[in-house]
Amino acid sequence: MKSLFDRGPSLLTRLVLALTCAATVMFLDHRLNTMQPVRSFLSTLVAPVQYLAVLPEEVLDRLVYLSTTRTTLREENKALKQELQELQMAVQRLNFLENENDRLRQLLDSEVRETSRRMAAEVVAVATDPFSHQVVINKGSANGVYEGQPVLDNRGIVGQILSVGRGTARVLLISDQSHAISLRAERNDIRVLARGTGDLQRLELLFIPHSSELEVGDKLMSSGLGGVFPEGYPVAEIIEFDRDERLQYARVVAQPFAQLDRIRTVLLLWPSSATEQPVYDDKEGADNVD
């Protein structure tokens, strides 16, 4: 039975109390950074919500799969086999070049590039604010995922791991406004810093002088500086170069190679320097080394 008159503290008092609580956790989290354990515990707790969120999509995928005909499957199989063959041929050449490169590097007394281990993960949820570009993946500390780990897709770098729960982890995309990555132009080795803009299709290159040799169409690779991302993975391509003399620096915009707006499967990378080791769910990981 609802009473006619309010009992307990007034509405305003309750609002102020609740706001105080919110402000306290905000202060603890942002200023003192003390909430990380709580956060990873709670992310494990809310993981079911994220699994529920992808359920309809998975059911739909399953239905589409069940309704594919034998002919389409056969055609797909044929195309895939052909693609595999081409890739295998490319890999043969690559192995040869890699060995040669290692030998040459040994001759030059520079460090031989080391192999890294990898694991595929599925995206289970997205955070949709323009000021927080994050996705949640279905691998967590149980699989050896660690904070600051590089994440790729089949075209280029996607982002890095921001926080880890037990069975899920949160990826900060390179397009997030708080993310910046050190890059190198493929053509002329010019080093640049690319910051996310909050737009999935645009990265902003910082501190580029008007006289820079960069051009529209230049491919940018990760430089390996900063220690998070390994060297030499494709990241973005310059699509706009505005040499407006009124501005202090040239305004340069690059478009990420990775399809950040439709990522479904990503690749987690364990560089050889990482202390954590991947833990595979089954035997699939035996040959996941490159």
Add this chain to the structure above:
Amino acid sequence: MWIKSGLLPLLVSYLVALVLMVMPMPAFLEAWRPDWLSLVIIYWVMALPHRVGMGTVLILGLVADILMGSVFGIYATALLIMAYPAIRHFQRIRNYSFTQQALIVAVLVLVKRVLVYELEHVLNDAMFHGSYLYPVISSAIAWPWVYLILRKYRRHYLVR
């Protein structure tokens, strides 16, 4: 019995709102995703102000913070400030027509989103994007349907 009748339906409706908030969507619809959590909160504080109050909103806000990966308390603060006028004036808003309600919902969602932006700006130097306010319009459009569905749901499961 310490569980009041209709607790489960209430929790289910929160869960559905949270799931809809993080559900992956096609890129072109992404910017227009209605602010489901705000809509559901506005409905419940209006329909059951003696039951769904500041405490519930605070907890839902913190859960939203975890799901969105923002600094703890940002969504909580914004949702609390958004819910206050809705609770304060629930009797008045209940009697408005759908158009008027939708307008009020638009204003409330606008307030919430501006607050989230301001907090993100102060804490993380976020930059403003016009598309962040599209959901204000889509939320207002979605409101009558949310209202009707939740009213039916509330009556069916006798949530009081």
